[in-house]
Amino acid sequence: DQQVKQNSPSLSVQEGRISILNCDYTNSMFDYFLWYKKYPAEGPTFLISISSIKDKNEDGRFTVFLNKSAKHLSLHIVPSQPGDSAVYFCAASPNTPLVFGKGTRLSVIA
Amino acid sequence: DGGITQSPKYLFRKEGQNVTLSCEQNLNHDAMYWYRQDPGQGLRLIYYSQIVNDFQKGDIAEGYSVSREKKESFPLTVTSAQKNPTAFYLCASSARSTAYGYTFGSGTRLTVV
Numbered sequence: 001d002q003q004v005k006q007n008s009p010s011l012s013v014q015e016g017r018i019s020i021l022n023c024d025y026t027n028s029m030f031d032y033f034l035w036y037k038k039y040p041a042e043g044p045t046f047l048i049s050i051s052s053i054k055d056k057n058e059d060g061r062f063t064v065f066l067n068k069s070a071k072h073l074s075l076h077i078v079p080s081q082p083g084d085s086a087v088y089f090c091a092a093s094p095n096t097p098l099v100f101g102k103g104t105r106l107s108v109i110a
Numbered sequence: 111d112g113g114i115t116q117s118p119k120y121l122f123r124k125e126g127q128n129v130t131l132s133c134e135q136n137l138n139h140d141a142m143y144w145y146r147q148d149p150g151q152g153l154r155l156i157y158y159s160q161i162v163n164d165f166q167k168g169d170i171a172e173g174y175s176v177s178r179e180k181k182e183s184f185p186l187t188v189t190s191a192q193k194n195p196t197a198f199y200l201c202a203s204s205a206r207s208t209a210y211g212y213t214f215g216s217g218t219r220l221t222v223v
Contacts, residue, residue: 009150034211043116043200043214044153089153091211097143097168098212102152 003027004092006101015110019077023090023101026071032093035064035075037086038103044089048075080108112137116201116215123188123195123222131186131218133201139213140206142184146170147198147217156199159184160206188220195222 005024013019023033031052036044050057050064050073057064063076077084085108090101114135123129133142144156155168159178173192178184184203188195198219202212 006152036214041198041217041219043202043216044212045214046211049211093211097155097158100145100153102150 004099004101006104008104010105012107013080016079019080021075021088021104023073025092029094030092034091036089039086082108082110084108114213114215116218121220126190128189133184135203139203141204143202144186145200
């Protein structure tokens with residue numbers, strides 16, 4: 001039973017356009033959400049996070065939006081660059097090990 | 111520089127052999143974790159430890175064993191009982207509160223032939 005769902009296994013976006021990656025969760029006890037970026041044969045690296053007391057957090061080209069009533073968060077990347085091509089994992093924290101989604105593979109096409 | 115080191119990067123073993131994957135961190139983190147990544151499966155938790163000499167099973171612990179004798183080290187043994195051991199294995203560590211997220215190692219690709 002997946003508590004964190006990333007329903008799009010893959011996404012293709014043209015360079016310079018916006019990338020929107022989505023994540024849904026089922027556990028209302030989750031109070032902190034994180035996005036990780038992963039290149040092949042490497043460990044994931046932390047990208048951006050958001051606390052449940054906020055609905056938006058920005059860091060440069062990356063913005064995460066949280067809609068608690070819908071139990072939905074999204075990662076916006078603007079503008080998308082070829083170097084953004086990677087697998088993106090959504091994760092949620094209930095104060096036990098992080099719960100990860102299955103990931104979305106983003107391909108940014110030049 | 112502080113970080114988390116996994117070794118080796120690539121590992122080949124014959125079917126039926128046990129193999130141990132190394133994970134060392136110098137971040138002074140209390141908690142350490144092992145995940146497995148398979149195509150289309152995301153990151154699945156094998157074992158985790160929140161304090162020395164204590165560890166808990168994750169979602170897919172069968173066929174694996176761990177130890178946590180030192181704060182810095184959390185080795186994972188893939189035993190011959192693991193049905194499909196070929197995978198990419200990731201170790202991570204965190205401060206006590208996972209709200210601040212993990213630091214991941216660079217992973218070990220295990221291939222069993």
